Amino acid sequence: MKIAVIGSTHAGTAAVRNMAELYPEAEIHVYERNDNVSFLSCGLALYVGGVVKDPQGLFYSSPEEMKAMGVHVHMEHDVTNIDTESRKINVTDMKTGESRTDSYDRLVMTTGSWPVTPPIEGIDLDNILLAKNFNQANTIIERGEKAEHVTVVGAGYIGVELVEAFQQAGKKVTLIDGVDRILNKYLDKEFTDIVEDDFRSKDIELRLGESVVRFEGGEHVQRVITDGGAVETDMVIMCVGFRPNTDLLKGKVDMLDNGAIRVNDYMQTSDPAVFAAGDCCAVPYNPTAGHAYIPLATNAVRMGTLVARNIMKPQMRHVGTQGTSGLHIFGMNMASTGLTETSAEAMGLEVKSVTINEKHRPEFMPTSEDVKLKVTFDPNSRRLLGAQVISKADVTQSINTLSVCVQTRMTVDELAFVDFFFQPHFNQPWNFLNKAGLAAFEQPQPEHAQ
Template identity: 75%
Template sequence: MKIAVIGSTHAGTAAVTNMAQLYPEADITVYERNDNVSFLSCGLALYVGGVVDDPQGLFYSSPDKLQSLGINVKMQHDVKNIDTENKTIEAINLVTGEEVIDHFDKLVMSTGSWPILPPIEGMKLENVLLAKNYNQANTIIERSKDADHVTVVGAGYIGVELVEAFELAGKKVTLIDGVDRILNKYLDKEFTDTVESEFKERGIELRLGETVARIEGTEHVEAVVTDKGRIETDLVIMCVGFRPNTDLLKGKVDMLANGAIKVDEYMRTSNPDILAAGDCAAVKYNPTGSHTYIPLATNAVRMGTLVAKNIMQPTVKNVGTQGTSGLHIYDLNMASTGLTETSAEALGINVKSITINEKHRPEFMPTSENVQLKVSYDPATHKILGAQVISKADVTQSINTLSVCIQTGMTIDELGYVDFFFQPHFNQPWNFLNKAGLAAGR
């Protein structure tokens, strides 16, 4: 059996590592256009901000490790064409320029995603940078040394983490987003208001509800012009989102409108000899039951592992995802899973929500912090559909618990009586998750 894998970040690395162990007789070849594998891009802002001293800690594998497993590793090889009928791959060695033609019995697409490049004037000016991979992170670090004013475009996870990193480094920082609040894909307004207040108190300029019209400069960037004004700046980081890297299979397998590859519960595409995993693929989103594009490292690693389990024959089903994620900004810890009221409204789904505000430990303890928890559920069936939490205390693991509740179909009423331990160092006699269920019952 000859298996070809295109791309080796989270999903690709998980797939080839597991396949090498499960099928030692298989001929496995991985094609990677970069000079590294397994970069943890979720640690990019920590690296840029100097929290991570040794960047090697952001890699959990290497070409040498993969080769030691018996995998044929073709680094800095860019795949240019896939012939799905004849099962051949055409690639270019980016170092030598040599053309490589290979064949496969099974193909794994783990090509990931790439930052969205908005079609605006000035994108090619020097110091207009992207934030995705290791090489881009190094460029940001180098260029930001001499920058006084940094402008970040896009208020998702990576954008707000970079804003924090640059502010802590003493830079003047502006954050621009076309939506009227930050982190709108992950948290409802009452949660993002808290983070925005923290940013404003630290002197970060928020330009929300503004659209970038153009970027000005001669050779270097000099200013960002929005539909509401002009911001003079030395450095621009574009973080407006990601698109799946799937052009190689366009028209050859079923995809969502944005190009994300549809896969079944065994990670197979509409072509049974092609499997897909990671940011290039759509996942089953349990709160709605539909295919959804959710580019997260956790999803990618699970999907890559499932590809290995199922590539020879369907064996282990994908249980789906809730899109669970977390974030630490300054001294605020926040996390979410499933539907927010904002995302539910955008999808035309009716939800009810209950919000709990309380201390995370008994008041007789020397310290206790406020916890804000919001749980959303189906008003007809009472099944839990989503949850959000924010606190200076790290109670984010509660969202992992609620992710399991969504996945297993638990109701908000049942949540009120789930068995949680009590210990004054950690929580209250009635856990705040219980209290959400009890309050919804009332």
């Protein structure tokens, strides 16, 4: 069996390591454009901010490790074409320029994603940077040392983490987003208001609800022009989202409208010889029972591992995802899973929610922090669909618990009486998750749900 793996960050690395262990007789070839594998891009802002001192800690594998497992590793090789009918790929050695054709019995597509670069006038000016891979992180650090004012375009996770890193480095920072609030894909307004107020208290300029019209400058960017005014700046980092790297398979396998590859429960595409995992494909999304594009490292490593389990024959199903994620910004801990009211509304789905404000542990303890928790559920079946939490105390593991609840189709009323321990160091006699269930239980219910 000859297996070709295209791309080796989270999903590709997980697939390769597991396949090499499970199928030592297989001939595994990895094709990677970069000169490294397995870079944890979710640690990019920590590296830029100096929290991570040794960048080697952000790599959890290496070409040498893969070669020691018997894998044929082709670094700095670009796959330029895939012929799914003849099961052949065209490959170019990026160092020598030489091209060749290789064959496969099974193809694993783990090409990941790439930052979106809108066609904005002046976007090619120097010091307008992307934030995705290790080399880009090094460029940001190098250029950031000389910059006095940094502008971040895009208020998702990476964008706000970079804002924190540069503010703590003593830079003046402006954050721009076309939506009227930050982190809108993960949290509802009552949560993002808290974070935005904290940003403003730290003299971070928020230009929300503004779209970038053009960039101005000589060789280097000097000014960002939005539909709301101008920002004088030394450096711009674009963080407006990611698109799946799937052009090689366009028209050859089923995809979502955005180009994300559809896979079945066993990570198989519509072509039985082609498997896909990670940021290049859509994942089964439990809150809606459909597919969604959720580029997270956690999804990628799980899917890559499942590819290895299923590449010879279907034997382990994907249980689906809730898109669970968390963030630590300026001492505030926040996390979410599943549907928010915002995302449900965007999908045209009707949901109900309950929000509670509690102390994370008894007030007779030396410290007791505020906790805001919001739980979203189906108004008819009462099934849990999502949750969000924010606190100075680290209670984010509660969202992992609620992720399991969503996955197993628990109702919000059952949540009220789940067995959680009590110990004053950690929580209250009634856990705040129970209290969310109780609050929902007290709301009027449809007759058939009672």
